[in-house]
Amino acid sequence: MMSRLAGSLDQPMAERTPDWKNLPTGLVEDIAGQLLNFDVAEHLRFRAVCKPWRDCTDNPRTGNGMDARFRPRNWIVLCHCSTPSCRTLVNVATGGRANVEFLELATHHQLGTADGLLVLANRRSNHVSLLNPLTGAFSWIPPLTIDLDRAVNVPPICGSSSFSSSWPPLKPSVINGAGIDDSTSPSTLVLCLRSSAPSPATITGCTGASPSSAPPARLY
Numbered sequence: 001m002m003s004r005l006a007g008s009l010d011q012p013m014a015e016r017t018p019d020w021k022n023l024p025t026g027l028v029e030d031i032a033g034q035l036l037n038f039d040v041a042e043h044l045r046f047r048a049v050c051k052p053w054r055d056c057t058d059n060p061r062t063g064n065g066m067d068a069r070f071r072p073r074n075w076i077v078l079c080h081c082s083t084p085s086c087r088t089l090v091n092v093a094t095g096g097r098a099n100v101e102f103l104e105l106a107t108h109h110q111l112g113t114a115d116g117l118l119v120l121a122n123r124r125s126n127h128v129s130l131l132n133p134l135t136g137a138f139s140w141i142p143p144l145t146i147d148l149d150r151a152v153n154v155p156p157i158c159g160s161s162s163f164s165s166s167w168p169p170l171k172p173s174v175i176n177g178a179g180i181d182d183s184t185s186p187s188t189l190v191l192c193l194r195s196s197a198p199s200p201a202t203i204t205g206c207t208g209a210s211p212s213s214a215p216p217a218r219l220y
Contacts, residue, residue, distance in 0.1 A: 060137060
């Protein structure tokens with residue numbers, strides 16, 4: 001017994017080190033799922049370890065990147081004074097923080113956040129999009145239209161029901177709040193305008209992968 005034990009201890013360290021990248025697929029999936037339930041950031045760190053682990057775990061950027069499982073719900077986004085495109089991400093549960101440069105903010109206003117996602121509006125138009133600050137997934141919101149049956153103080157726009165670039169650009173000062181309705185398929189982004197905005201109402205837009213493939217949106 002002692003001789004066998006001594007022989008095993010004499011083996012080089014490289015021979016006794018577990019082959020982590022070749023863990024059973026089921027075990028990797030279970031660990032990734034547990035980490036995702038705790039925090040999407042931990043899931044991302046786990047996937048970054050090696051390619052075999054990425055191959056058998058869910059990619060948060062697949063599809064339109066708006067999978068509810070990968071939303072950074074425990075994270076808040078704070079403006080950073082050093083540059084307009086920099087934001088400080090803070091995890092309110094763990095205290096973790098990181099400074100991140102978002103190139104999208106060079107051409108977009110940040111209207112607010114919805115379920116951890118950045119709500120952005122193009123500075124030259126009213127085109128709205130969603131950005132996951134942790135995964136980098138970017139989702140376009142299709143052109144907004146007005147549901148005239150449920151509209152509140154919506155002014156006529158040349159007889160059209162389209163919420164287009166002819167309206168004043170959406171800016172943070174006109175947004176009272178934002179949220180995501182997951183009871184629809186695909187999910188719906190809801191923007192609530194302030195009473196001082198050109199049209200006190202609620203904008204809704206279904207999330208989509210691209211302007212061409214996204215479903216229609218509406219304003220009510």
